[in-house]
Amino acid sequence: MPERRLPPTRRALFAALLLLLLALAGAGAAYRAWQARHQQNALGRAIFQGEVAVPARLARHAVALPPLATRCANCHEDRAVLPLASPAPPSSAATILGAGAAVAARAAASAPATFAVRLDAAWLAEPHVRRGGPAVAYDAARLCRLLRSGIDPANIVISPTMPRYDSTDAQCQALWAYLQSR
Ligand code: HEC
Numbered sequence: 001m002p003e004r005r006l007p008p009t010r011r012a013l014f015a016a017l018l019l020l021l022l023a024l025a026g027a028g029a030a031y032r033a034w035q036a037r038h039q040q041n042a043l044g045r046a047i048f049q050g051e052v053a054v055p056a057r058l059a060r061h062a063v064a065l066p067p068l069a070t071r072c073a074n075c076h077e078d079r080a081v082l083p084l085a086s087p088a089p090p091s092s093a094a095t096i097l098g099a100g101a102a103v104a105a106r107a108a109a110s111a112p113a114t115f116a117v118r119l120d121a122a123w124l125a126e127p128h129v130r131r132g133g134p135a136v137a138y139d140a141a142r143l144c145r146l147l148r149s150g151i152d153p154a155n156i157v158i159s160p161t162m163p164r165y166d167s168t169d170a171q172c173q174a175l176w177a178y179l180q181s182r
Contacts, residue, residue: 049071050071056166059150078118121180124180125137130154133156148167
């Protein structure tokens, strides 16, 4: 029986089509992965800036704090980039408030740039020491544990000034992804 074979031009065409389909599938997967990462980063940023609230309490307290008090940016962002400033007062009030504003401006200028450390990928990757404990760096799981329990990677409890968060795995992974992008 004669063997049925495709003419070489057809075979080349099939091969090209197959390659094209594979390339499209690959590009689609890469795009979906990029999109997922982008959405995760956006969620992390929104939590950090307080646009998405994660329920949180003071250590050893049952009552939930208001979302404005729990956004990470309050304490871990440079004051200069934090949108906390109230709009400029009208000019007549400005005269009256002028002296007060000058005092406030001087106080702000002499205050430290952030209340707690400015969190970013470099800081989290670098081992740090707290109260004589071993030097430790962060990973996603360690960040999640710290947020929920206040226990740092060296098993030392951090200051009660920082709220304790009921963050889900997804929220905490998103925060980690965002902090890695800073
Ligand atoms: C009210 C202020 C405040 C808020 C809000 C806050 N933190 Fe903190 N955070 C602190 C303070 C203060 C420390 C240092 C505690 C210590 O050294 O004992 C700290 C420490 C940390 C550390 C460990 C850094 C270190 O010094 O070892 C991480 C990580 C962290 N915070 C992440 C977050 C994230 C993420 C959020 C938001 C979900 C957040 N924090 C919200 C005040 C805050």
